[in-house]
Amino acid sequence: MIVELGLFALIVATLLASAQAWFGIAGPAFGNRRWMAAAKPAVAGQWVFVVISFGALCWAFYHNDFSVLYVAGNSNSALPKFYRITAVWGAHEGSLLLWALALATWSVAVGVFSRNLPESYAARVLGVLGVVSVGFQLFILLTSNPFERLLPAAVDGRDLNPLLQDPALAFHPPMLYTGYVGMAVPFAFAVAALLEGRLDEAWARWVRPWVTIAWMLLTVGIALGSWWAYYELGWGGWWFWDPVENASFMPWLVATALIHSLAVTEKRGLFKSWTLLLAIIAFSLSLLGTFLVRSGVLVSVHAFASDPSRGLFILGFLGVCIGGSLALFAWRGPALRTKGGFSVVSRESFLLFNNLLLLVAAALILIGTLYPLFLDAMNLGKISVGPPYFDTVFMVPMLPLLLLLGVGMHASWKKAKLEDMKRPLVMLFVAALVFGIVVPVVAYGSLHFMTSVGLTAGTWVIVSALYEPVQRLRRRQSLSRGVVGMTLAHIGVGLFAIGVTVTQSYKIEKDVALRPGQSVTMKGYDFTFKSSHEVPGPNYQAIESEIVVSRNGREVATLHPQKRVYRVQRSPMTEAGIEVDWNRDLFVAMGEDLGDGSWSMRVQYKPMVRFIWLGALVMALGGFIAITDRRYRPRREAASEAVAAGGRAPAR
């Protein structure tokens, strides 16, 4: 009964979303204010019904209702309660429902916070969001109904994929999806601006917080996925350039570019049509990612069942959204052309370079991801583009980006005089260079050209980001949240660069065969295989080994890697044993039982690997602090605070 209610609620939600799309877009077009006003209640209604629908699916999972096909396929009565709920988004149908829930939640948020927007404008934004909602909800109803019944009901479920039975995976999809779907908001704002034929600095100020929040969630989502892959896929890699990873990374790169171009649009009223185009591209890449993952063109850990009708639907939807918005852009975009120039050396040009480099990076990844699919579709042979391609080409735009970043932050708008900054900047760069050369030699005893380049670039970004805030604090000036957020985000970029460089340069990986009592030495650490024994789990059986790590005879840690076999799906899983410290991870994963009590094992030393995820989190934190800046708060509040602050705050 509750399951049918869930399906019914989803149908009602789709109808309300259609109403939202109609009233939102037709209202302003016909100048009908009552229609415009109707868009908001429609959004609220849509959200309520999507929540009911999602709740019904959760209920079915929680109560092990195996008469529902999707539940029977992805859950099991022995599954711990926590994973029963996270299993809701463990496969195709449920994760789409989560997508719809995320989109509805964003729409409601836009509805609530749009009180400051002109009436017709707010209606159009909601209308465009309504169109996207209708598309996705129809997709669920027509091709991927999670509420489909299974008659007769299964006695027990086929269980959740063991890889997904993990805490990080419980939060990775919701975070990632919310960020991914969040790109629909700037897209809707962009389309609304095109429909309205008007775009001013206030527009940029409305859009910026939305983009930043979506970007922040996307950052955390990608970082969580990377962290999960590192310890759960068993082999200690943190990024594989898997097409599905790329699908989430490309929108991230474009969203990053969008954040920066919005800064120019807000401060100087420039780059308007460029900003609109970026907003459209970011959302298009999100949709393309959804298409790649959901259509079965790609086969990977993330790609669930393949079904041609699903692929066709998304492809059609992709065509409508991208084609429609680009056509609108071509028609209305030229009207938004801006006047007002800037010098070659100015913050505007540095941000333009930032945008170009980020887009080049996204394009290079797009080529590497789509080219094999294209060849295969044309029957021109089967190829794959390996990680070395991505590793190499990604560096090409990224190194100049990092180097320019440090200078660009200190350039002023319109026309910058970098002469005053020359001395401190050169000194900071030399300091970074010395750091990049000395640290590898002292800490790791060897030096490679690219290692020094990477370390120097990372350090340079951090010190140059800190320079101005530190100067201001020394002069006892206050820092706006915007500046603090920007500084933090850039420090995050630097930490990330340092982590990646050191991990990739100095990691050690060894596959060894160990008998109980034997040990292997790596980077001064002795890993001794003590014993292995069976351990029962709630829904799996595991063999756990005890590995004692010692350094110079002193015990550092005891690792307990496991080899699990899940009872229902009978698939083996590797659970790595990891000892974490701020500057290195020690990592042991069990391979196979080689007979006579010995095991093959993969032993790894991963220096600075934590900086990779730390960097991403610091970036996200920077974004969070930036959107709490006073200028994004509703007008009245901001005005009263400005009075309270007595105008002491600097212009930025």
Added chain:
Amino acid sequence: MTPRRKRMIAVAAILVGVGIATTFAMQAFQKNLLYYYSPSQIKSGEAPANRSFRVGGLVENGSLKREPGSLEMHFTLTDYAQETVVSYTGVLPDLFREGQGVIARGKLQPDGTFVAEEVLAKHDENYMPPEVKDSLKPHEAAAQGSAQGST
């Protein structure tokens, strides 16, 4: 310098930068393209001799042999028509099993063995790499036919 001149220089700099990036990308692309061959194609000499590529097929039942005391092993990949012997040193992925479809990346040796640097098996019981599925298709009927013929 006039602003116009400056702008020209900026545009030229961007073009040069994009050009360099494209060249780099093309080179990296050419170098890192991995072609896929089936055991039949290897037998007929289509696969390159000193370049990495990928081979896929079913792991023949009973073919996995380990060298005692090391992590070296050999197994046979088949597409029902032809076979390729693969040699690999290291830890196999969790879902590697005889009778399952896998993909190996590595180089072909003059003696016809394929030395793999990496072996991939996907995380799904029913999963068959699409390349492997396609290379099995033409021979599947024949394999079943002969199996029926022998019974």
